Amino acid sequence: xxxxPELVVLDVETTGxxxxxxxxxxxxxxxxxxxxxxxxxxxxVNPEVEIPLxxxxxxxxxxxxxxxxxxxRDIAGxxxxxxxxxxxxxxxADFDIPFLKKELRLCGLELSGIKIxxxxxxxxxxxxxxxxxxxxIAAYYKIDTSGSHRAxxxxxxxxxIYCKLLEELTxxxx
Numbered sequence: 001x002x003x004x005p006e007l008v009v010l011d012v013e014t015t016g017x018x019x020x021x022x023x024x025x026x027x028x029x030x031x032x033x034x035x036x037x038x039x040x041x042x043x044x045v046n047p048e049v050e051i052p053l054x055x056x057x058x059x060x061x062x063x064x065x066x067x068x069x070x071x072x073r074d075i076a077g078x079x080x081x082x083x084x085x086x087x088x089x090x091x092x093a094d095f096d097i098p099f100l101k102k103e104l105r106l107c108g109l110e111l112s113g114i115k116i117x118x119x120x121x122x123x124x125x126x127x128x129x130x131x132x133x134x135x136x137i138a139a140y141y142k143i144d145t146s147g148s149h150r151a152x153x154x155x156x157x158x159x160x161i162y163c164k165l166l167e168e169l170t171x172x173x174x
Contacts, residue, residue, distance in 0.1 A: 023047035028151035
């Protein structure tokens, strides 16, 4: 969609659900301009803590995978450069953003001047899906869900869902 402004789609995979004690193990930032992918930054991250087996079984990322990955502090500057003063597109910002802020804070950096578009909030406020999970909304729109629970695949699903939601909302206002 050409009328979509410049966005950075964000998704993270983590060692657990608590941003205060858990860490990021994978991050995807996909820059979109004029409806086209302009750039991608996707990397595993060494979380410096154990990845619990039950969590690893969800996203498939193991300690072996992250052993030689960069620490967040090694990529923090690049991450901040990509997202600062941009509009972030996220599915469930209440999950991803606290993790991102915490990791940046540990590096002495701060997230500022960003706007957030949350496809979960849009789904909850304007639609009645049986479930508002990323994969369920993607399946509803027949968007490929393979690679689900990996940062890049989830970020791409988020963007495609955003396009569909925007299309439907535009038709309603029509």
